[in-house]
């Protein structure tokens with residue numbers, strides 16, 4: 418068996434190599450990695466299916482948002498942004514939650530993208546390589562006005578939430594703290610954002626080059642959450658230290674075709 422130190426050194430090297438991918442100089446021959454899009458395979462759906470009889474919640478449509486209600490100067494949003502871990506006990510309104518969801522994964526328009534040979538290409542409020550947007554947004558809700566605590570998923574096209582499952586409100590806080598490796602501020606969040614990746618959405622076009630694209634795109638999503646929180650007197654903190662298997666299980670995804678990639682705690686600010 419390899420020496421443990423040797424193993425760690427190799428792992429660090431492997432991780433660094435991964436960060437440099439794609440290395441266009443040494444990619445395998447094109448016929449080996451031709452993408453499914455190039456092979457003519459049908460495009461995967463831009464949003465995960467939800468059952469017809471699912472329990473849905475109407476969000477506040479983006480068309481009703483006004484610049485005044487979510488007004489903060491861009492300079493202030495950028496300068497004040499910080500990771501906030503001190504949450505008030507108050508709730509978010511459904512309108513505020515709708516704004517956060519629109520800011521992070523909302524749909525700006527659906528267009529015909531001839532450059533990529535797509536009749537219907539989705540453009541959202543954040544960038545994503547090739548506009549593939551490989552994410553689903555799940556929410557663990559503890560304190561949002563008019564919403565029963567539970568786990569929900571954002572339906573950006575419909576501007577609705579679909580209930581994934583109800584959970585005992587008394588256990589949510591402890592569960593979130595446990596799944597974030599004892600970070601108790603996570604358990605005190607009003608809403609806990611969980612972004613899961615469906616890698617095939619990006620692999621369909623970019624094949625072996627998808628992973629870095631997906632990871633970088635996730636950063637854009639969370640950055641918009643940080644900035645949008647500044648406009649509603651809320652705060653957020655990105656979290657990477659979480660229990661992968663436990664988080665996948667919490668939102669009922671298989672951990673292979675769909676898995677959690679990034680999470681963030683959100684709450685009203687105390688200060």
Ligand SMILES: Cc1cc2nc3c(=O)[nH]c(=O)nc-3n(C[C@H](O)[C@H](O)[C@H](O)COP(=O)(O)O)c2cc1C
Pocket residue numbers: 498499500501600654655656657658659
């Ligand atoms: C990818 C990523 C992962 C992070 N993971 C955690 C985390 O697990 N726990 C935590 O308290 N903060 C986490 N943070 C927040 C950072 O600690 C924070 O951004 C950093 O200390 C700088 O502070 P600022 O965001 O207030 O500028 C993470 C931030 C990023 C971008």
